[in-house]
Amino acid sequence: MRAFAESIVATVRHPLVILDQDxxxxxxxxxxxxxxxxxxxxCLGRRWYDLQNGTWNNPQFRTLLEEIxxxxxxxxxxxxxQELPDQGRRLLVMNARRVQRADDGLQMVLVSIEDLTVxxxxxxxxRRLNQHLERRVAERTRCLEESNYALQVANEELESFCYSVSHDLRTPLRAVDGFSRELLHGYADALDDRGRHYLNRVRAGAQHMGQLIDDLLDLSRVGRSEMHCQMVDLSTLAGNVIQELRQIEPERRVDVLIQPGLLGYCDPKLIHLVLENLIGNAWKFTGKKEQATIEFGRATAIGEIPTFFVADNGAGFxxxxxxxxxxxFQRLHSAHEFPGTGIGLATVRRVIHRHQGEVWAEGVIGDGARVSFTLPEQSPHHATEIDSAG
Incomplete structure (x- = not known):
């Protein structure tokens, strides 16, 4: 039995010591x-507190051992x-209790030692790394708060600027256009052809500037407006855009193919702006085609990332x-060929990015273009992302 007990003690990972009553x-x-x-x-036969020249002599612990x-x-x-030779300072956790040897009934003390130094x-x-991380997080949070405040101030200044643009700049532009129109109508007989040409150019410039201001304001609002996403009937929206374009140019003959029943999870107002720009561009750049074609559809199957496109057989690029x-302001065609401000596709990209989507284009010179964009699938996860992006 004694040999059996000693073999068990020998296999224990923690250090174990057996002491007699002395x-x-x-x-x-x-x-x-x-x-x-x-x-x-x-060690054997020596008192515990005499080990390593008295290194193990801890008065408080010795008293506790003597009481067991x-x-x-x-x-x-x-x-x-404990400061140990060749090992430095160690943190030891001691446990001890009385045991009785089976063969002779001798009372002894079993001491187990766990080294918790490492x-x-x-x-x-x-703890040090956590404190350092907490300081870094606190510093980063402070920087973010400062950046957010600066962004808030910048947005307020932008709001003020947009107000100035929409009122202070529009007013003189309307005056320039209005007085030029009155000159053309009221004093046409007093002007020669060159004079009327110059006034028409003044009016065209003022109107172009007015449109540019409107487009810039739209671009600014797109990045700041609050988003309210829901399932939207994109096919109906695209049809409404086409109907508006036909009313403006009823003489145009354009074959339009809109895939029915297309739904997208998005903000209705912002996605209408996207379709208005993309279909409007397709309408514009097919203006010189005798047989113009415009198509709106979905390029992916159900269950994949929803990808939609607007394609035409127009000028291409x-x-x-x-x-x-x-x-x-990036234009791949001259204003003489196709009028515009160069803001429309920038607006499209900003809207799609706010929906966590992507937008890209493909084209062939003289053979049309195709602009594709993705929208998120309907899910609470996406809804949270989109709302926070707004």
Whole structure:
């Protein structure tokens, strides 16, 4: 039985020591010798507190050990900081209790030792890293708050600027256009052809500037307006845009193909602006085609990322310049060929990006263009992302 008990003690990972009633070491397991760089010759028969020239002599712990046998005492999780030769300062957790040897009934003390030095060092390092991270997060939060405040101020200034643009600049433009029109109507007989040509150019310039201001304001509002996403009937919206264009130019003959029943999860007002620009461009750039064709449809199957497109057989464009297509004021055709401000596709891109989508274009010179865009699938996850983006 004694050999059996000793074999069990020998396999325990934590250091174990058995002391007699005089606190002399009767036995110890291999883990004890390995952990503290000791040998049986240095330990067996020696008092606990005499080990390594008295290094293990901790008065408080020694008193507790001396009380165990006479009073059936017990030591639980008693922490000691011990300076050990060749090992430095160690944090040891001690547990001890009385045991009785089976063969002769001798009362003894079983001491188990757990070295928590590495664990406590790791915990201290973890606390240090957490504190450092908390400081970084606090600093980053402060920077973000400052940036948000600066952005809020900038937005307020932008609001003020937009108000000035929409009122202070429009007023003189309307005056220029209005007085030029009156000159053409009221004083036409007093003007020669050159004079009337100049006034018509003044009016065209004022009207173009007015349209440019309106488009810039639309572009600004797109980035700031609150979004309210829902399932939208895109086919109906596209049909309404075509109907408006036919009313403006009833003489145009354009074959229009709109795929029925197309639904998209988006903001109705903003997606109407997208279709208005894309279909409007298709209408404009097919203006020189005798047999114009415009198509709106979905390019992906149900269950895939919803991808829609507007295609036409109009003027097209050179794919070498496709990267410029969605930038503000970027035009791949002259204003003489096709009028416009160069803001429409920039507005489209901003709207689609606010919906967490992508937009791209393909074209062939003289053979039409195709603009595709994606919208999110309907889900609470996407709804949260979109609302926060707004």
């Amino acid at each position: 606190l002399k070491i009767v036995s110890a397991n291999p883990s004890f010798y390995r952990a503290f760089l000791l040998t049986p010759e240095e 046998i006479p009073h059936d005492g017990e030591i639980s999780d008693y922490e000691i900081e 664990q406590r060092m790791a915990q201290a390092e973890l 050179d794919m070498a310049f496709v990267d410029k297509l969605f930038g503000p």
